[in-house]
Amino acid sequence: MLIEAGHYALVLALAVCIVQTIVPVWGARRDDAALMEMGAACALASFACVAFSFVALSHAYLVSDFSIRNVVENSHSQKPLIYKLTGVWGNHEGSMLLWVLVLTVFAALVALSRRSLPARLRANALGVQGAIAVAFLLFVLVTSNPFSRLSPAPFEGRDLNPILQDPGLAIHPPLLYIGYVGLSIAFAFALAALIEGRIDAVWARAVRPWTLAAWAFLTLGISMGSYWAYYELGWGGFWFWDPVENASLMPWLAATALLHSVVVMERREALKVWTIFLAILAFSLSLVGTFLVRSGVLTSVHAFATDPGRGAFILGILTVFIGGGLALFAWRAPLLRQGGLFAPISREGALVVNNLLFSTACGTVLIGTLYPLALEAAIGAKISVGPPFFNLTVGAIALPLLLLLPFGQQLAWKRGDALGAAQRLMAAFALAIVAVLATFAFARGGPVLAPIGVGIGAFVAIGAVVEISGRAFGRGVPLRVALSRALGLPRSAWGTAAAHFGVGVTVLGLAAAAWGTETLVVMKPGDRASVGPYVATLERVVPRSLANYREDVGVFALTRADGTSAGTLDASKRLYLTRNMPTTEAGIRTVGLSQIYVSLGEAEPGGIGVRLYYKPFVLLIWIGSLFMAAGGFWAMTDRRFRVGAPVRAAVPQREARA
């Protein structure tokens, strides 16, 4: 009964979203407050319905109700409780339900921010969000219904793909979805502004926290996904330029550009048309990503269940929303009023360059991802575009971006002083040079470019510190005054600095990868192999049997060059019984910020195949992304965006009673 009620709630949500698409937009045209309010009520009601339906499905997973096909296909009565729960979104149907849930959560939040958003903007945005929800609810119900039933019900499920039985799964997809779907808010606001024909600083201020939130979640989601692939797939790599990864990177690049252009709009009311375009683009790319991942048009190493029927449906949604969005843009954008003027060398100018480079990077990734598809359609040849393409193009675009980043931060609005900016950055530049020289002196091996990478990373990171210190410290300013001045800086300034610092840290981690080593050996117990500055000894191989898998564990002892112990690590080869599927569980030992990474291969004549990696400072890559996300969240809480946000005491009695 609960499960059917959940199914019904989903259908009910669709009906409510149809009302939400039409009534508030009509209300906004006619300036009817009651009709606009109905949009908010619809958003809250559809959120309640979808949430209920998600709870019903989760409950079915928890009690192993094998009369639901989705549960049979992705769960197993013996699975640990946490994976029963994460299994809810570890498959196509469930993950699309999660997608819709996140969508309605955001719509409900927009509905609740009555005091921080102008009424018509909010009503139109809710209408656009309603339309997106209608499309995706239909998609879920028609092509990927998680509530379809089986009768008679089997007694055991087929288990979740073992690769997905991992804590990484519990966090990675929800984070990514919050990011993707968060961009739908920027899209909805952009369309709402176009419908209304009004776009100004108030709009930018309203959009910015949502964009920041979506961007920060997307950053976290991508970086968690990359760390998950790193330790779960056992290949030692953290980024493969796989279509699925590109699908998440493209919206991120567009969202990063949007984030920066919204700043220009908010401060100077310039770049209006471009900002609106980016908002449409960012969400369109997350739809394209969903399409690429779900339709299977591109072969990918992580191709999950793909289905041409679903692909066609998503392609339809894609065409309607991207086409509709761009058509509305072409029709209404010329009506938007021109914004403020600025000189080429100014903060605005720097942000324009930032936008240009980010959109170019996004474009090249798009070309690299879609080129195989186009070529196959055109001449029928199947090709793949490999990492060298992406490394070269994105690397070449990232280089000027990174070098200009600290300069841009030092430029004033409207008209900047390039020489002054350079002088303020002297310290950062000098320290970066020292870092390069020190790396040359102390590190052995590795390509020549790597120390330069270290220098760039250091320059960006120190530049971010200068960003804050330059605004607080001055000649002759006492330390206490400077500190209180620094603390008094707006949160968005701190957030920006933290995110830029994170960029530098990530670049350092990427550059350090050049000194990594990879060794392939056949070992038997007692054998030794060197990994970077350490020596790994295979002590023993022990079989182990757990609830739903068996494994052979290789226990390695690590010793430093001087013979002292650096701990042990366990690498294993697992066999999941239900699906008869083997997986490799890499053994990872973290020493400081570096890691030793060991994965086991097949039994060989004379031992077992072992791949050993030394990954110096590899953790910096993800620590940097944590800084970026944290900066985004911190900036989001800035007072200036919350001006006009509800303050409890200020709520009029009339509303409190209602």
Add this chain to the structure above:
Amino acid sequence: MTIWIVFALMTGAVALAVLWPLARVRAAPGGSAPGDEDLGFYRSQIDDIAREAARGLIGPAEAESARTEAARRLIRARAAAPAGPDGSEPALRRRRAASAFAISMIPLVSLGLYGAFGSPHLPAQPLEARLTVDPTQLSLADAVGRIEAHLARNPDDGRGWELLAPVYLRLGRAQDAASAYGRALSLLGPTPERLVDQAEALVLAGDGVVSAEARKAIDTALAQAPDMAKARYYRALAMEQDGDREGARAAFAALARSAAADAPWLPMVRARLAALDGTATGSTADPAIRAMVESLAARLAAGGGDAESWARLVRSYAVLGEREKAAEALASARRELAADPAALARLGTLATEFALTERR
């Protein structure tokens, strides 16, 4: 029935929630003028800026510029706000239209779509509840499910696998039976019986072909128990399939000689021998017997045959060497007796006995 009441309540609650603002905004004294919200927004923004500036949360310069900007927009919004009372005729008409739209749309769409995709007749079936059902109430398939669930929890229970394997075979799940015997073998150790049973399951799973894996199991069994009739039968069958017709004939003949006169498998061996002699397909059979079998087949085809008669028909065909017909009869018997698990189990045994497989 209850489920429809629940659906009706859900629909009602959602429709009420959606219509709530209409009632509330209309009830507000004097209503709110259109455009009021915008004015209110900018006014509260200016108030908030003043409050924040007073608390020193934003700098004076920033506060000033934010205030002028908000004030500018406030003026623009005031100029744009059209006059006109809220309770006007068009406004009321609009609200009536909106509520009619919502009230008709919500139940129509949701019930229509649910009718297309839902399964209101199916109850929830949590595993826990299903596993505690009284065993005598269980169907064979459910019983198997419970044993499987038990084995999933205790994969090292060799006895369980050994018990489950013949049940699988009866249900026609020969591949599962073979792997269950395999588990039993690895957990309990090889005995000639287990080895031969596994081989038999493998042969059935392979549509009657004695695979290399099955052959290995048979040979191992025979090394331990050279006289075992079943193993000898399958080895002879393997020889036949490998093209060694002479060897196979000799082996079958030896098997037939050593058999007791009432051994249930003797007709099978005879049938193989007949086939090898090229005298198969009934030419040696007594015409009287043949006529009897045909009349039995005709009677059963007319319908209403019991398990006993069907089994006899299958057996007769098999003994006569007409394997095609036997398989056909087996298939029709399974269709006829689908509702009777005991009969199905019996047919399964029969199929195993004669190594009959159905084409599906």
Add this chain to the structure above:
Amino acid sequence: MSQTIATRRPMTRKSRRLVMIGTALAVLAVALGLVLFALRDSIVFFYGPTAIAEKGIAPGTRLRLGGLVQPGTVVREGDQTVRFSVGDGNRTMTVAYRGLLPDLFREGQGVVAEGVLQPDGSFRADSVLAKHDENYMPREVADELKKQGHWQDGAKPK
């Protein structure tokens, strides 16, 4: 404010726009050149064994070879070198690979190997990918589910 700037600098709206468009075009041109250059060097064609034979691809060409690992052909030669045949139902091709095979690599399953065609007609792979799919399951199990009615026809997404 903006007027004072505009009078002080001879930067009209038009010339500002020209600077912006010029920069954008320059960046795009550089990017396009980069893309074309990189594409030329880093695309890899994907073929089955039959296509390689029919098109007469020259040895030394880098490509991706796809097909099914032929049952019974996987030979471990020690030192982590593996040799196996990949077939597409028509022709087969021998692949040599040194390294760890992916978890899902197994006989009879689909595989994609990237590497270089050798003069002797064999293929030296430097990476091997096996497709993984959340619905991966052994055929036997799927068939059994079907027989038992646990699996409705057409339910398995294809």
